[in-house]
Amino acid sequence: MKRVALAITIGVLALVAAAAQSRRPAGTTHTGDAFRFNKVKEGIYHAVGTGALAVVGNSSFIVNDNDVIVVDDHVSPAAAWVLLEEIKKITPKPVTTVINTHFHFDHAHGNQIFDPAVQIIGHEFTRRMLLNNSIGMPLYQNYVTGLPTQIEALKKQIASATDPAARTKLQTQLQVTENNLASQKELKLTPPNVTLTTQMTLYRGKREIQIRYLGRGHTAGDVVVYLPNEKVVMTGDFLTAALSNMSDSFPNEWADSLDALKKLDFDTVLPGHGEAFTDKAKIDYFQAYLRDVWSEVSKLKQQGVSAEEASKRADLTRHKDHLPIQGPGVPLIGVQRIYSLLDGKS
């Protein structure tokens, strides 16, 4: 009797393993941990890539009484897959819910690996973008078309490297980039299957998890995940540890939307890029930058300067004490966005 039960158990386990194996995406091979988990409060973790695998953005996860909620799922199916594998070292509880802070590739391109029963929550705009070929837009196109070039460059560097340590490092970078490209080839855009427009709250035991839209900013549909009891907010790229990409942004509205963030009562920010932080003055610095970048670039456009030229000339160096700014210049993709908005296009 016992032997029969054991055989059945093993059979079921083998089936589960086979199913999992067949779903494993390409490009998950890596050496060492792909993530460093920074535990900021009980059950609340910030997942930051170590460089062993291309993950690009940060994710966060919340371990509740009976389940796990993941906020953002990285740049590829492979990265999301490995995130789930590494979360298993912290807890055996199942991931039931994923929240996309916005539609960008480095936050939502892991969506496809989740079982259809998993709720993927995002703003209605995020769903619309992921349904309507967001990968055709410049941000992702620039990224993905750059990967083969990076691979060729790394191969050349490896061929000419004489120092063994430098060579090993380059070989790791090559493996990371090749794996990323392999995973990008399997990409199937998967939009949120649950949407919101202003606010939604999830309750898990004593935990309250608010998903809030605070106005247009980094995109037209960024949400933040706010835990009022723990005073933690996960901000995606609406607020990072430094500067944020502006390719799909509304820089002229963003600072005001950040005022709405300031009204929440929190002490810890888990951003979509960079380390977790507690210094709220970072919001003021970023707001000041956004207001200036808008007026600076607008001025250049009024003078008839091309976007390319404005991208070199726009001078935001007065913000260099608080933000990573080395000299004049603003990324072209951001300048082009501001030019489009000034022309009445978005």
Ligand SMILES: [Zn+2]
């Ligand atoms: Zn990002």
